[in-house]
Amino acid sequence: MHDIRAIRENPEGFDAALTRRGLAPLSSGLLALDAARRGKIAEAETAQAEQNRASKEVGAAKARGDEAGFERLRALVAEKKADVARMQAEAAALDAQLRDRLMEIPNAPLDRVPEGRDEGDNVEIRRWGNPRDFDFAPVEHFEIAGVKPGMDFETAAKLSGSRFTLLRGGVARIHRALAQFMLDLHVGSHGLTETWAPVLVLPEMMYGTGQLPKFGEDSYETKDGYWLIPTSEVTLTNTVHGELLDHSSLPRRMVAHSQCFRSEAGSAGRDTAGMLRQHQFEKVEMVSITDAAGGEAEHARMTRCAEAVLEALELPYRTVVLCTGDMGFGARITHDLEVWLPGQDKYREISSVSYCGDFQARRMNARYRPEGGGKPEFVHTLNGSGLAVGRALIAVLENGQQADGSVLLPAALHPWLGGATRLGADGVLA
Structure with missing residues (x-):
C-alpha cells in the first residue's frame, strides 16, 4: 500500500510511476480525499476542544448557583458531543475510503524495470x-x-x-x-x-x-x-x-x-x-x-x-x-x-x-x-x-x-x- 504522505510530498513522482504501469494519474483524487479527511479530523478536534471548555464551565456555573447558565451550558455540551461524534464518524468513513483506494493501487516499479505492455x-x-x-x-x-x-x-x-x-x-x-x-x-x-x-x-x-x-x-x-x-x-x-x-x-x-x-x-x-x-x-x-x-x-x-x-x-x-x-x-x-x-x-x-x-x-x-x-x-x-x-x-x-x-x-x-x-x-x- 502507498504512503499518502509520500504522495503529498511528490504527487508528480507518484503519477509518473503509475504511468509506467499503464495507469492514469490518480494523485489529484487521492489528495482531495485526503484533504477532506484531514479537514474533518481538524473540525472534530476543534469541536472536542469546545466541548471540553463547555464541560468545565458547566461545573463552574453549578458551583456559583447559576441555574440558567448551567442548563444552557449543559445543552451546549450535549450539542458539541453530538457534533464530535458525527465528525469523527465522517472522518473515519473518509479514512476508510482513502485506505480502500490506496489498497487497489499497484506498487511503484523501480526505475530500472523496463517499460512495456506485456x-x-x-x-x-x-x-x-x-x-x-x-x-x-x-x-x-x-x-x-x-x-x-x-x-x-x-x-x-x-x-x-x-x-x-x-x-x-x-x-x-x-x-x-x-x-x-x-x-x-x-x-x-x-x-x-x-x-x-x-x-x-x-x-x-x-x-x-x-x-x-x-x-x-x-x-x-x-x-x-x-x-x-x-x-x-x-x-x-x-x-x-x-x-x-x-x-x-x-x-x-x-x-x-x-x-x-x-x-x-x-x-x-x-x-x-x-x-x-x-x-x-x-x-x-x-x-x-x-x-x-x-x-x-x-x-x-x-x-x-x-x-x-x-x-x-x-x-x-x-x-x-x-x-x-x-x-x-x-x-x-x-x-x-x-x-x-x-x-x-x-x-x-x-x-x-x-x-x-x-x-x-x-x-x-x-x-x-x-x-x-x-x-x-x-x-x-x-x-x-x-x-x-x-x-x-x-x-x-x-x-x-x-x-x-x-x-x-x-x-x-x-x-x-x-x-x-x-x-x-x-x-x-x-
Missing part, C-alpha cells in the same frame, strides 16, 4: 544450459508413454472437475521427491528456515499480501470466511503481521512446501492440456523479511536460490526481468525463471521472484526498530517460488524423455527416489 516486452538477462538435441520428436509430458499410467486426468475430472490431476505410482513419487529435494537444498545450502503453515487464512492475511480486495476472484473463499491460500507467500509473509521486530532478527529467510489453490479466473482457455495450469498444485515458496537497505541484494540472492534448483536438476532455463506491464500488483521488480519444455519447444515460467519494498508491510503494519534507535520503519518483503513442484515435474519428464517412452531422471533426485534413475515406459521406477 510479456513480449520482458528482458532476458541470462541463460543457463543448452536445450537437448533429440533424435526423435519430443512430446509433451502427458503424452510420454511412461507417464501416462501415473498421470490420470479423467479420474481427477470425475472427482473434482477440470484442471485437476491425480498422480499415481512412479510419477507421484517423483513429484514428492522434487518437493523434498527442493526443501532440503534451500534449508541445507541456502540457509532458509523450513516452515509448515496453514493453508486456510483469515481475510486480513490476504489483504496483507495484496490478494484482497482487488484479486478475490482468483482465490477460493470458504462459506465461513476463511480463504485458501494461492501460495504460502501469504502465510510466510504474514508471520510478521502487526509485529515490531528487532533489527538484529533481520533478514528472516523462510521456505515452505504447501498445497496452493487458485481459481484461474483470468486464464480461461489457457494451458488446458496436461497439468501446467491447475486449480490445486504444490509449491516450495521462499519469503524473506529484510530492512530497508537490504531488499535489492536479497532479491538477487533469492533469484540465485531458485536458479540453483534448476541447475541441480540439469534443466535449461532463462532468467528475465518483467516489464512494467507484466509485473505483479505488489512487486517493485520481478525476475521470472523460465524452464525449457521440449514438448512445447519453448521456455515457460517456473518461478517468479519479487521484491515488494515496504508495500506489503504497510498493509500488514509490520515494522522494525532501526539499529542504534530511532523511529520504527516498515520492513521490506520478498517472495519467490523455489520452485513450483508440478511445473518442475513437467520439466523433468519432458527433458528426460527417451525414444522408448521411458524417462531418465536427473542425478540430484536419485537419493530421494531410493536410488531409482529411470521411469520406465511401463510407468515403474527402476
